[in-house]
Amino acid sequence: MxxxxxxxxxxxxxxxxxxxxxxxxxxxxxxxxxxxxxxxxxxxxxxxxxxxxxxxxxxxxxxxxxxxxxxxxxxxxxxxxxxxxxxxxxxxxxxxxxxxxxxxxxxxxxxxxxxxxxxxxxxxxxxxxxxxxxxxxxxxxxxxxxxxxxxxxxxxxxxxxxxxxxxxxxxxxxxxxxxxxxxxxxxxxxxxxxxxxxxxxxxxxxxxxxxxxxxxxxxxxxxxxxxxxxxxxxxxxxxxxxxxxxxxxxxxxxxxxxxxxxxxxxxxxxxxxAPLLEAPMRFPASSPAGWLGMAASRWVRSRPRVIADRCRRCGYCARVCPVSCITMDSLPRWDYSRCIYCYCCHENCPHEAIELKEPLLLKLYRAFSGR
The missing domain is CATH 3.40.50 (Rossmann fold)
Incomplete structure:
Protein backbone atom coordinates (compact mmCIF):
# COMPACT_ATOMS: atom_id res chain seq x y z
CA MET A 1 0.00 0.00 0.00
CA ALA A 274 -3.84 -2.37 12.74
CA PRO A 275 -7.26 -2.66 14.40
CA LEU A 276 -7.91 0.29 16.69
CA LEU A 277 -11.20 -0.81 18.24
CA GLU A 278 -11.90 -3.34 20.97
CA ALA A 279 -14.94 -4.52 19.01
CA PRO A 280 -15.21 -4.25 15.20
CA MET A 281 -17.56 -1.73 13.62
CA ARG A 282 -20.83 -3.17 12.36
CA PHE A 283 -21.24 -3.25 8.59
CA PRO A 284 -23.92 -4.86 6.41
CA ALA A 285 -23.07 -8.55 6.10
CA SER A 286 -21.65 -9.66 2.78
CA SER A 287 -23.96 -11.51 0.42
CA PRO A 288 -23.55 -13.46 -2.82
CA ALA A 289 -25.42 -10.72 -4.72
CA GLY A 290 -22.16 -9.16 -5.90
CA TRP A 291 -21.31 -12.24 -7.92
CA LEU A 292 -24.75 -12.97 -9.35
CA GLY A 293 -26.55 -11.53 -12.33
CA MET A 294 -29.36 -9.04 -11.88
CA ALA A 295 -32.18 -11.59 -12.06
CA ALA A 296 -30.63 -14.08 -9.63
CA SER A 297 -29.38 -11.48 -7.18
CA ARG A 298 -32.93 -10.25 -6.51
CA TRP A 299 -33.49 -13.33 -4.37
CA VAL A 300 -30.60 -12.57 -1.99
CA ARG A 301 -30.79 -8.79 -1.68
CA SER A 302 -32.59 -6.85 1.03
CA ARG A 303 -35.76 -5.14 -0.18
CA PRO A 304 -36.61 -1.55 0.70
CA ARG A 305 -40.03 -1.01 2.23
CA VAL A 306 -41.82 1.88 3.90
CA ILE A 307 -42.29 2.35 7.64
CA ALA A 308 -45.84 3.68 7.45
CA ASP A 309 -45.95 5.68 10.67
CA ARG A 310 -42.78 7.59 9.76
CA CYS A 311 -43.58 8.32 6.12
CA ARG A 312 -44.60 11.92 5.34
CA ARG A 313 -45.39 11.21 1.68
CA CYS A 314 -42.85 13.76 0.47
CA GLY A 315 -41.98 11.70 -2.60
CA TYR A 316 -38.19 11.98 -2.19
CA CYS A 317 -37.83 8.24 -2.66
CA ALA A 318 -39.69 8.26 -5.98
CA ARG A 319 -37.73 11.25 -7.28
CA VAL A 320 -34.32 9.81 -6.43
CA CYS A 321 -35.00 6.31 -7.82
CA PRO A 322 -32.72 5.75 -10.86
CA VAL A 323 -35.17 3.40 -12.59
CA SER A 324 -38.49 5.00 -11.54
CA CYS A 325 -39.70 1.83 -9.86
CA ILE A 326 -41.42 3.70 -6.98
CA THR A 327 -44.90 5.13 -7.35
CA MET A 328 -46.67 7.30 -4.80
CA ASP A 329 -50.13 6.23 -3.69
CA SER A 330 -51.09 6.80 -0.08
CA LEU A 331 -47.60 5.40 0.59
CA PRO A 332 -44.64 4.62 -1.68
CA ARG A 333 -44.93 1.38 -3.62
CA TRP A 334 -41.99 -0.50 -5.18
CA ASP A 335 -42.08 -2.52 -8.38
CA TYR A 336 -39.47 -5.05 -7.27
CA SER A 337 -39.28 -6.57 -10.76
CA ARG A 338 -37.63 -3.30 -11.86
CA CYS A 339 -35.77 -2.40 -8.65
CA ILE A 340 -31.95 -2.47 -8.97
CA TYR A 341 -31.42 -2.46 -5.18
CA CYS A 342 -29.16 0.57 -5.19
CA TYR A 343 -30.84 1.74 -1.95
CA CYS A 344 -30.85 5.39 -3.04
CA CYS A 345 -34.36 5.59 -1.58
CA HIS A 346 -33.17 4.29 1.79
CA GLU A 347 -30.12 6.53 2.13
CA ASN A 348 -31.87 9.68 0.94
CA CYS A 349 -35.14 9.47 2.91
CA PRO A 350 -35.07 12.54 5.19
CA HIS A 351 -37.54 10.98 7.62
CA GLU A 352 -35.84 7.59 8.17
CA ALA A 353 -39.03 6.01 6.87
CA ILE A 354 -37.54 3.26 4.68
CA GLU A 355 -36.16 0.02 6.08
CA LEU A 356 -34.46 -2.92 4.38
CA LYS A 357 -36.06 -6.34 4.72
CA GLU A 358 -33.77 -9.36 4.40
CA PRO A 359 -35.12 -12.22 2.24
CA LEU A 360 -35.12 -15.76 3.60
CA LEU A 361 -32.42 -16.95 1.19
CA LEU A 362 -30.04 -14.25 2.41
CA LYS A 363 -30.66 -15.26 6.02
CA LEU A 364 -29.95 -18.90 5.14
CA TYR A 365 -26.80 -17.94 3.25
CA ARG A 366 -25.49 -16.06 6.25
CA ALA A 367 -26.38 -18.87 8.63
CA PHE A 368 -24.48 -21.48 6.60
CA SER A 369 -21.58 -19.27 5.50
CA GLY A 370 -21.01 -17.62 8.87
CA ARG A 371 -20.99 -14.14 7.25
Whole structure:
Protein backbone atom coordinates (compact mmCIF):
# COMPACT_ATOMS: atom_id res chain seq x y z
CA MET A 1 0.00 0.00 0.00
CA UNK A 2 1.01 3.63 -0.42
CA UNK A 3 1.87 5.55 2.73
CA UNK A 4 -1.02 5.92 5.15
CA UNK A 5 -0.89 7.76 8.47
CA UNK A 6 -3.46 6.95 11.15
CA UNK A 7 -3.62 9.13 14.25
CA UNK A 8 -5.78 8.97 17.35
CA UNK A 9 -8.02 12.06 17.63
CA UNK A 10 -10.65 11.97 20.36
CA UNK A 11 -12.85 14.92 19.48
CA UNK A 12 -13.56 17.65 16.95
CA UNK A 13 -11.15 20.33 18.15
CA UNK A 14 -10.26 22.59 15.23
CA UNK A 15 -6.93 23.74 16.66
CA UNK A 16 -5.77 20.19 17.35
CA UNK A 17 -6.93 18.88 13.97
CA UNK A 18 -5.37 21.85 12.18
CA UNK A 19 -2.03 21.02 13.79
CA UNK A 20 -2.28 17.44 12.60
CA UNK A 21 -3.32 18.46 9.09
CA UNK A 22 -0.55 21.05 8.85
CA UNK A 23 2.04 18.38 9.55
CA UNK A 24 0.61 16.14 6.84
CA UNK A 25 -0.08 18.75 4.17
CA UNK A 26 2.93 21.01 4.55
CA UNK A 27 4.62 21.70 1.21
CA UNK A 28 2.05 19.88 -0.93
CA UNK A 29 0.26 23.05 -2.07
CA UNK A 30 1.82 26.12 -3.66
CA UNK A 31 0.70 29.74 -3.55
CA UNK A 32 -2.07 30.57 -6.01
CA UNK A 33 -2.99 26.95 -6.68
CA UNK A 34 -6.72 26.29 -6.98
CA UNK A 35 -8.01 23.58 -4.66
CA UNK A 36 -11.45 21.99 -4.34
CA UNK A 37 -12.13 20.60 -0.86
CA UNK A 38 -14.66 17.80 -1.33
CA UNK A 39 -16.37 16.63 1.91
CA UNK A 40 -19.14 14.05 2.16
CA UNK A 41 -22.43 15.98 2.21
CA UNK A 42 -24.99 13.26 1.57
CA UNK A 43 -27.95 15.45 2.48
CA UNK A 44 -29.33 18.13 4.78
CA UNK A 45 -28.13 16.60 8.03
CA UNK A 46 -26.62 18.60 10.91
CA UNK A 47 -23.15 17.66 12.16
CA UNK A 48 -24.50 15.96 15.28
CA UNK A 49 -26.11 13.28 13.07
CA UNK A 50 -22.60 12.23 11.92
CA UNK A 51 -23.87 11.49 8.41
CA UNK A 52 -21.62 14.10 6.78
CA UNK A 53 -17.97 15.07 7.14
CA UNK A 54 -17.71 17.18 10.27
CA UNK A 55 -17.27 20.89 9.39
CA UNK A 56 -14.46 21.17 11.96
CA UNK A 57 -12.36 18.78 9.86
CA UNK A 58 -13.18 20.80 6.75
CA UNK A 59 -12.35 24.05 8.56
CA UNK A 60 -8.96 22.72 9.68
CA UNK A 61 -8.06 21.77 6.10
CA UNK A 62 -9.33 25.11 4.75
CA UNK A 63 -7.14 27.02 7.21
CA UNK A 64 -4.02 25.11 6.18
CA UNK A 65 -4.71 25.56 2.47
CA UNK A 66 -5.37 29.29 2.85
CA UNK A 67 -2.18 29.73 4.86
CA UNK A 68 -0.32 28.07 1.97
CA UNK A 69 -1.73 30.72 -0.38
CA UNK A 70 -4.20 28.49 -2.18
CA UNK A 71 -7.52 29.56 -3.68
CA UNK A 72 -10.11 27.31 -2.07
CA UNK A 73 -13.55 26.01 -3.02
CA UNK A 74 -15.67 23.73 -0.82
CA UNK A 75 -18.30 21.70 -2.63
CA UNK A 76 -20.21 18.48 -3.14
CA UNK A 77 -23.20 17.23 -5.11
CA UNK A 78 -25.62 15.67 -2.65
CA UNK A 79 -28.22 12.98 -3.13
CA UNK A 80 -31.14 15.39 -2.54
CA UNK A 81 -33.58 15.19 -5.49
CA UNK A 82 -35.03 18.68 -5.11
CA UNK A 83 -34.22 22.10 -6.54
CA UNK A 84 -31.28 23.63 -4.66
CA UNK A 85 -31.13 20.49 -2.53
CA UNK A 86 -27.33 20.52 -2.33
CA UNK A 87 -27.30 24.20 -1.37
CA UNK A 88 -29.57 23.38 1.57
CA UNK A 89 -27.46 20.34 2.46
CA UNK A 90 -24.28 22.45 2.53
CA UNK A 91 -26.01 24.95 4.81
CA UNK A 92 -27.42 22.41 7.27
CA UNK A 93 -24.18 20.39 7.35
CA UNK A 94 -22.24 23.48 8.43
CA UNK A 95 -20.24 23.99 5.22
CA UNK A 96 -21.83 27.25 4.07
CA UNK A 97 -20.83 28.89 7.35
CA UNK A 98 -17.19 28.38 6.35
CA UNK A 99 -17.82 30.56 3.31
CA UNK A 100 -19.04 33.34 5.59
CA UNK A 101 -16.03 33.11 7.89
CA UNK A 102 -13.19 32.48 5.43
CA UNK A 103 -12.32 33.68 1.91
CA UNK A 104 -13.53 30.45 0.30
CA UNK A 105 -16.39 29.75 -2.07
CA UNK A 106 -18.89 27.09 -0.96
CA UNK A 107 -21.08 25.77 -3.77
CA UNK A 108 -23.05 22.80 -5.09
CA UNK A 109 -20.87 21.05 -7.66
CA UNK A 110 -23.84 20.76 -10.03
CA UNK A 111 -23.82 24.56 -10.34
CA UNK A 112 -20.79 24.31 -12.64
CA UNK A 113 -21.65 22.79 -16.06
CA UNK A 114 -20.56 19.18 -16.31
CA UNK A 115 -17.61 17.98 -18.37
CA UNK A 116 -16.57 14.53 -19.57
CA UNK A 117 -13.25 13.06 -18.45
CA UNK A 118 -11.63 10.08 -20.18
CA UNK A 119 -11.44 6.86 -18.18
CA UNK A 120 -8.20 4.94 -18.73
CA UNK A 121 -9.01 1.25 -19.21
CA UNK A 122 -12.58 1.67 -17.99
CA UNK A 123 -14.70 -1.37 -17.26
CA UNK A 124 -18.13 0.30 -17.26
CA UNK A 125 -17.43 3.81 -18.58
CA UNK A 126 -15.14 5.11 -21.31
CA UNK A 127 -15.79 8.67 -20.17
CA UNK A 128 -17.25 9.92 -16.91
CA UNK A 129 -19.29 13.09 -16.42
CA UNK A 130 -18.23 15.25 -13.48
CA UNK A 131 -18.69 18.82 -12.31
CA UNK A 132 -16.78 21.26 -14.50
CA UNK A 133 -15.13 22.64 -11.38
CA UNK A 134 -12.94 19.52 -11.35
CA UNK A 135 -11.42 20.64 -14.64
CA UNK A 136 -10.95 24.23 -13.44
CA UNK A 137 -9.01 23.49 -10.24
CA UNK A 138 -5.46 22.25 -9.88
CA UNK A 139 -6.19 19.82 -7.07
CA UNK A 140 -8.99 18.00 -5.27
CA UNK A 141 -8.71 17.36 -1.53
CA UNK A 142 -10.96 14.43 -0.64
CA UNK A 143 -12.53 14.49 2.86
CA UNK A 144 -14.66 11.35 3.28
CA UNK A 145 -16.61 10.17 6.31
CA UNK A 146 -16.11 6.56 7.41
CA UNK A 147 -19.53 4.89 7.23
CA UNK A 148 -21.32 1.63 6.66
CA UNK A 149 -23.15 1.49 3.32
CA UNK A 150 -26.00 -0.77 2.25
CA UNK A 151 -24.83 -1.18 -1.36
CA UNK A 152 -21.04 -1.04 -1.10
CA UNK A 153 -20.80 -2.30 2.51
CA UNK A 154 -18.21 0.38 3.35
CA UNK A 155 -17.94 3.96 2.13
CA UNK A 156 -14.78 6.00 2.42
CA UNK A 157 -12.25 7.71 0.17
CA UNK A 158 -13.03 6.04 -3.17
CA UNK A 159 -16.81 6.12 -2.74
CA UNK A 160 -16.79 9.78 -1.63
CA UNK A 161 -15.62 10.76 -5.11
CA UNK A 162 -19.06 9.79 -6.46
CA UNK A 163 -20.18 13.21 -5.22
CA UNK A 164 -18.09 14.76 -8.02
CA UNK A 165 -20.75 13.42 -10.40
CA UNK A 166 -23.42 16.13 -10.55
CA UNK A 167 -27.10 15.83 -9.72
CA UNK A 168 -29.22 13.27 -11.49
CA UNK A 169 -26.29 11.85 -13.44
CA UNK A 170 -25.53 9.81 -10.33
CA UNK A 171 -28.92 8.13 -10.69
CA UNK A 172 -28.23 7.47 -14.38
CA UNK A 173 -24.98 5.76 -13.47
CA UNK A 174 -26.74 3.59 -10.89
CA UNK A 175 -29.10 2.45 -13.64
CA UNK A 176 -26.14 1.85 -15.96
CA UNK A 177 -24.39 -0.28 -13.32
CA UNK A 178 -27.30 -2.14 -11.67
CA UNK A 179 -25.37 -4.91 -9.88
CA UNK A 180 -22.96 -4.52 -6.95
CA UNK A 181 -20.06 -5.72 -9.11
CA UNK A 182 -20.83 -3.31 -11.94
CA UNK A 183 -21.23 -0.39 -9.55
CA UNK A 184 -17.93 -1.26 -7.85
CA UNK A 185 -16.18 -1.12 -11.21
CA UNK A 186 -17.94 2.16 -12.04
CA UNK A 187 -16.57 3.69 -8.83
CA UNK A 188 -13.08 2.61 -9.86
CA UNK A 189 -13.59 4.04 -13.36
CA UNK A 190 -14.45 7.37 -11.72
CA UNK A 191 -11.44 7.14 -9.41
CA UNK A 192 -9.14 6.40 -12.37
CA UNK A 193 -10.38 9.50 -14.19
CA UNK A 194 -9.98 11.74 -11.12
CA UNK A 195 -6.69 10.32 -9.81
CA UNK A 196 -4.43 12.90 -11.53
CA UNK A 197 -6.29 15.68 -9.68
CA UNK A 198 -6.27 14.08 -6.22
CA UNK A 199 -3.85 15.81 -3.85
CA UNK A 200 -4.69 13.71 -0.79
CA UNK A 201 -7.56 12.10 1.11
CA UNK A 202 -8.23 12.69 4.81
CA UNK A 203 -10.70 10.36 6.53
CA UNK A 204 -13.02 11.73 9.20
CA UNK A 205 -13.27 8.79 11.58
CA UNK A 206 -13.47 10.68 14.85
CA UNK A 207 -17.11 9.60 14.91
CA UNK A 208 -18.02 7.04 12.26
CA UNK A 209 -21.38 5.57 11.24
CA UNK A 210 -22.05 1.85 11.59
CA UNK A 211 -25.03 -0.41 11.02
CA UNK A 212 -27.65 0.90 8.60
CA UNK A 213 -25.61 3.72 7.05
CA UNK A 214 -24.80 5.77 5.08
CA UNK A 215 -27.77 7.94 6.04
CA UNK A 216 -29.43 8.87 9.34
CA UNK A 217 -30.58 5.30 10.03
CA UNK A 218 -26.95 4.47 10.77
CA UNK A 219 -25.59 4.47 14.32
CA UNK A 220 -22.80 6.92 15.29
CA UNK A 221 -19.73 5.26 16.80
CA UNK A 222 -16.83 7.05 18.48
CA UNK A 223 -13.89 5.54 16.58
CA UNK A 224 -11.49 8.37 17.49
CA UNK A 225 -9.05 8.63 14.61
CA UNK A 226 -8.13 10.52 11.48
CA UNK A 227 -6.29 8.89 8.58
CA UNK A 228 -4.35 10.50 5.75
CA UNK A 229 -2.92 9.28 2.45
CA UNK A 230 -2.15 10.65 -1.02
CA UNK A 231 -3.72 7.44 -2.36
CA UNK A 232 -7.47 6.90 -1.86
CA UNK A 233 -7.66 3.08 -2.17
CA UNK A 234 -4.71 2.65 0.20
CA UNK A 235 -6.45 4.88 2.72
CA UNK A 236 -9.59 2.76 2.48
CA UNK A 237 -7.64 -0.47 2.97
CA UNK A 238 -6.01 0.91 6.11
CA UNK A 239 -9.28 2.27 7.50
CA UNK A 240 -11.04 -1.05 6.95
CA UNK A 241 -8.30 -2.77 8.90
CA UNK A 242 -8.49 -0.14 11.63
CA UNK A 243 -12.19 -0.77 12.27
CA UNK A 244 -12.02 -4.55 11.98
CA UNK A 245 -13.44 -4.98 8.47
CA UNK A 246 -11.79 -7.34 5.98
CA UNK A 247 -11.15 -5.07 2.96
CA UNK A 248 -11.42 -8.02 0.58
CA UNK A 249 -15.14 -8.16 1.49
CA UNK A 250 -15.61 -4.70 -0.08
CA UNK A 251 -16.00 -5.24 -3.82
CA UNK A 252 -14.51 -1.98 -5.05
CA UNK A 253 -11.43 -2.49 -2.88
CA UNK A 254 -11.00 -6.08 -4.05
CA UNK A 255 -11.41 -5.00 -7.66
CA UNK A 256 -8.96 -2.11 -7.14
CA UNK A 257 -6.29 -4.70 -6.39
CA UNK A 258 -7.26 -6.83 -9.40
CA UNK A 259 -7.12 -3.78 -11.68
CA UNK A 260 -3.72 -2.69 -10.41
CA UNK A 261 -5.09 0.51 -8.86
CA UNK A 262 -3.62 -0.32 -5.45
CA UNK A 263 -0.89 -2.60 -4.16
CA UNK A 264 -2.00 -6.14 -3.26
CA UNK A 265 -3.88 -6.52 -0.01
CA UNK A 266 -1.30 -7.31 2.67
CA UNK A 267 -1.62 -10.57 4.55
CA UNK A 268 -0.92 -8.71 7.76
CA UNK A 269 -1.94 -5.15 8.51
CA UNK A 270 0.91 -2.63 8.62
CA UNK A 271 1.33 -0.86 11.98
CA UNK A 272 -0.70 2.19 10.97
CA UNK A 273 -3.54 -0.02 9.77
CA ALA A 274 -3.84 -2.37 12.74
CA PRO A 275 -7.26 -2.66 14.40
CA LEU A 276 -7.91 0.29 16.69
CA LEU A 277 -11.20 -0.81 18.24
CA GLU A 278 -11.90 -3.34 20.97
CA ALA A 279 -14.94 -4.52 19.01
CA PRO A 280 -15.21 -4.25 15.20
CA MET A 281 -17.56 -1.73 13.62
CA ARG A 282 -20.83 -3.17 12.36
CA PHE A 283 -21.24 -3.25 8.59
CA PRO A 284 -23.92 -4.86 6.41
CA ALA A 285 -23.07 -8.55 6.10
CA SER A 286 -21.65 -9.66 2.78
CA SER A 287 -23.96 -11.51 0.42
CA PRO A 288 -23.55 -13.46 -2.82
CA ALA A 289 -25.42 -10.72 -4.72
CA GLY A 290 -22.16 -9.16 -5.90
CA TRP A 291 -21.31 -12.24 -7.92
CA LEU A 292 -24.75 -12.97 -9.35
CA GLY A 293 -26.55 -11.53 -12.33
CA MET A 294 -29.36 -9.04 -11.88
CA ALA A 295 -32.18 -11.59 -12.06
CA ALA A 296 -30.63 -14.08 -9.63
CA SER A 297 -29.38 -11.48 -7.18
CA ARG A 298 -32.93 -10.25 -6.51
CA TRP A 299 -33.49 -13.33 -4.37
CA VAL A 300 -30.60 -12.57 -1.99
CA ARG A 301 -30.79 -8.79 -1.68
CA SER A 302 -32.59 -6.85 1.03
CA ARG A 303 -35.76 -5.14 -0.18
CA PRO A 304 -36.61 -1.55 0.70
CA ARG A 305 -40.03 -1.01 2.23
CA VAL A 306 -41.82 1.88 3.90
CA ILE A 307 -42.29 2.35 7.64
CA ALA A 308 -45.84 3.68 7.45
CA ASP A 309 -45.95 5.68 10.67
CA ARG A 310 -42.78 7.59 9.76
CA CYS A 311 -43.58 8.32 6.12
CA ARG A 312 -44.60 11.92 5.34
CA ARG A 313 -45.39 11.21 1.68
CA CYS A 314 -42.85 13.76 0.47
CA GLY A 315 -41.98 11.70 -2.60
CA TYR A 316 -38.19 11.98 -2.19
CA CYS A 317 -37.83 8.24 -2.66
CA ALA A 318 -39.69 8.26 -5.98
CA ARG A 319 -37.73 11.25 -7.28
CA VAL A 320 -34.32 9.81 -6.43
CA CYS A 321 -35.00 6.31 -7.82
CA PRO A 322 -32.72 5.75 -10.86
CA VAL A 323 -35.17 3.40 -12.59
CA SER A 324 -38.49 5.00 -11.54
CA CYS A 325 -39.70 1.83 -9.86
CA ILE A 326 -41.42 3.70 -6.98
CA THR A 327 -44.90 5.13 -7.35
CA MET A 328 -46.67 7.30 -4.80
CA ASP A 329 -50.13 6.23 -3.69
CA SER A 330 -51.09 6.80 -0.08
CA LEU A 331 -47.60 5.40 0.59
CA PRO A 332 -44.64 4.62 -1.68
CA ARG A 333 -44.93 1.38 -3.62
CA TRP A 334 -41.99 -0.50 -5.18
CA ASP A 335 -42.08 -2.52 -8.38
CA TYR A 336 -39.47 -5.05 -7.27
CA SER A 337 -39.28 -6.57 -10.76
CA ARG A 338 -37.63 -3.30 -11.86
CA CYS A 339 -35.77 -2.40 -8.65
CA ILE A 340 -31.95 -2.47 -8.97
CA TYR A 341 -31.42 -2.46 -5.18
CA CYS A 342 -29.16 0.57 -5.19
CA TYR A 343 -30.84 1.74 -1.95
CA CYS A 344 -30.85 5.39 -3.04
CA CYS A 345 -34.36 5.59 -1.58
CA HIS A 346 -33.17 4.29 1.79
CA GLU A 347 -30.12 6.53 2.13
CA ASN A 348 -31.87 9.68 0.94
CA CYS A 349 -35.14 9.47 2.91
CA PRO A 350 -35.07 12.54 5.19
CA HIS A 351 -37.54 10.98 7.62
CA GLU A 352 -35.84 7.59 8.17
CA ALA A 353 -39.03 6.01 6.87
CA ILE A 354 -37.54 3.26 4.68
CA GLU A 355 -36.16 0.02 6.08
CA LEU A 356 -34.46 -2.92 4.38
CA LYS A 357 -36.06 -6.34 4.72
CA GLU A 358 -33.77 -9.36 4.40
CA PRO A 359 -35.12 -12.22 2.24
CA LEU A 360 -35.12 -15.76 3.60
CA LEU A 361 -32.42 -16.95 1.19
CA LEU A 362 -30.04 -14.25 2.41
CA LYS A 363 -30.66 -15.26 6.02
CA LEU A 364 -29.95 -18.90 5.14
CA TYR A 365 -26.80 -17.94 3.25
CA ARG A 366 -25.49 -16.06 6.25
CA ALA A 367 -26.38 -18.87 8.63
CA PHE A 368 -24.48 -21.48 6.60
CA SER A 369 -21.58 -19.27 5.50
CA GLY A 370 -21.01 -17.62 8.87
CA ARG A 371 -20.99 -14.14 7.25
Missing amino acids: SDVVVLRVNDYDVEAIEGVVRGWVGGRVGGGERVLVKPNVLGAYPPEKHVTTNPVVVEAVVRVLLDAGAQVWVGDSSGMPVHRGTARALEVAGMSELGRRYPVKVLPLEDVPAVDLPVPQGRVLDRVRVSGLIEEVDWVVNLPKLKAHQLTRYTGAVKNLYGCVPGGIKQQYHAQAPTPSAFAHLLLDLYSALKPKLLFSLMDAVVSLEGHGPGPTGTPRHTAFLAFSPDAPSLDLACCRAVGLDPSSVLHLRFAQERGLVDPLPGEAPPDA
